[in-house]
Amino acid sequence: MSCFANRAHCPMKKLLLAAVVLAIPCAVRSAETSLPRVRDRDGKVPEPIVAVDNVCAWPNLTRLPDGAVLATIFNQPSHGSVAGDVDCYASTDGGRSWQKRGTPAAHEPDTNRMNVAAGLTTGGDLLVISSGWSNRYPEGQQRAAFRAGILEPWVCRSADGGRTWKVDRKAFPARGPRGGDCIPFGDIVPGADGQLRVAIYEVLKLRDDRVYVYRSPDDGKTWGEPAALDEKNFRNETALVHLGGGKWLAAARVSELQLYRSEDDAKTWAACGPLTRPSQHPGDFLPLRDGRLMLTYGNRTADRGVDVRFTRDAGKTWSAPLRVADFQGDGGYPASVQLADGSVVTAYYASKSSYHHRYHMGVVVWDPAKSAAE
Numbered sequence: 001m002s003c004f005a006n007r008a009h010c011p012m013k014k015l016l017l018a019a020v021v022l023a024i025p026c027a028v029r030s031a032e033t034s035l036p037r038v039r040d041r042d043g044k045v046p047e048p049i050v051a052v053d054n055v056c057a058w059p060n061l062t063r064l065p066d067g068a069v070l071a072t073i074f075n076q077p078s079h080g081s082v083a084g085d086v087d088c089y090a091s092t093d094g095g096r097s098w099q100k101r102g103t104p105a106a107h108e109p110d111t112n113r114m115n116v117a118a119g120l121t122t123g124g125d126l127l128v129i130s131s132g133w134s135n136r137y138p139e140g141q142q143r144a145a146f147r148a149g150i151l152e153p154w155v156c157r158s159a160d161g162g163r164t165w166k167v168d169r170k171a172f173p174a175r176g177p178r179g180g181d182c183i184p185f186g187d188i189v190p191g192a193d194g195q196l197r198v199a200i201y202e203v204l205k206l207r208d209d210r211v212y213v214y215r216s217p218d219d220g221k222t223w224g225e226p227a228a229l230d231e232k233n234f235r236n237e238t239a240l241v242h243l244g245g246g247k248w249l250a251a252a253r254v255s256e257l258q259l260y261r262s263e264d265d266a267k268t269w270a271a272c273g274p275l276t277r278p279s280q281h282p283g284d285f286l287p288l289r290d291g292r293l294m295l296t297y298g299n300r301t302a303d304r305g306v307d308v309r310f311t312r313d314a315g316k317t318w319s320a321p322l323r324v325a326d327f328q329g330d331g332g333y334p335a336s337v338q339l340a341d342g343s344v345v346t347a348y349y350a351s352k353s354s355y356h357h358r359y360h361m362g363v364v365v366w367d368p369a370k371s372a373a374e
Contacts (some may be wrong), residue, residue, distance in 0.1 A: 057349035077359035095345035104156035105130035119188030150181035176202030241285035298332020
């Protein structure tokens with residue numbers, strides 16, 4: 001299995017106010033970045049939308065068969081230190097307004113459900129795999145809030161576009177190959193064989209996380225056959241993309257994003273080296289209709305924002321980055337989908353920005369055909 005070096009590296013989640021959250025267009029952008037910006041269908045720099053207010057979010061986007069875009073999010077304005085649920089919001093107007101549809105994973109007392117992977121089954125159901133954190137410390141041993149232990153993953157399924165959910169608490173293994181806790185991340189992706197794949201990172205001890213790609217032969221009812229992404233090195237939140245046939249790419253978070261390639265249908269993986277600079281993570285892949293593959297990632301350097309890069313040769317070389325949105329403080333974790341008209345909806349979260357001064361899920365609608373990256 002061969003891997004390819006990248007071209008030169010580039011600088012690089014409440015209480016809801018209402019059951020229906022109208023998107024708020026924003027007229028003011030934050031300080032200019034040195035990066036060129038994406039453009040909308042009119043060739044203009046698109047303005048961010050406050051899609052869901054007062055949430056930390058960590059959004060995952062799924063485009064449903066009817067064209068609606070679903071965002072699976074953490075529903076509290078806290079970086080995981082309070083009780084909360086996994087909710088889903090839908091947009092039926094191309095990302096411009098969002099309405100709450102349902103709750104895939106409601107938390108139990110003294111816990112939160114905040115970590116998710118999401119996607120469609122081959123049968124068209126929406127699938128969410130969710131874990132989170134416990135605040136159930138032994139009496140007298142309270143330490144950091146909601147860090148008493150990692151919750152076992154639940155597999156949540158909706159057959160009506162995210163409105164109602166069935167939860168299977170035993171479908172996903174409670175422990176990873178080394179006996180650690182499993183945290184899901186990113187997209188649930190079908191392979192050429194019809195089996196679903198998902199990336200989890202197993203937490204055994206501090207700075208000892210390992211990533212495994214699990215597969216389901218029965219449309220998400222059971223999961224197994226974990227394949228190690230990298231058995232020797234610390235890796236966690238990982239994006240997967242199926243390139244066709246047996247070819248896959250993965251972008252794994254360390255201090256930066258590290259690229260991996262599989263040519264045997266995600267059974268074995270080979271390292272390809274760094275994909276971004278330090279503090280530029282985690283990532284999300286999106287195959288575009290024009291044949292390019294897009295990587296979206298959070299840029300947490302001093303020049304904070306959400307950036308994208310493109311490849312035309314399955315990850316051998318990558319374009320210079322473009323800026324999608326700016327944020328201040330805590331933020332990032334972008335996800336993108338492409339609409340029927342070719343536009344892209346990119347969602348992210350921020351604790352603050354020039355256009356909104358508290359936690360929110362932001363959205364930018366833009367056109368990759370009008371956004372040049374050399």
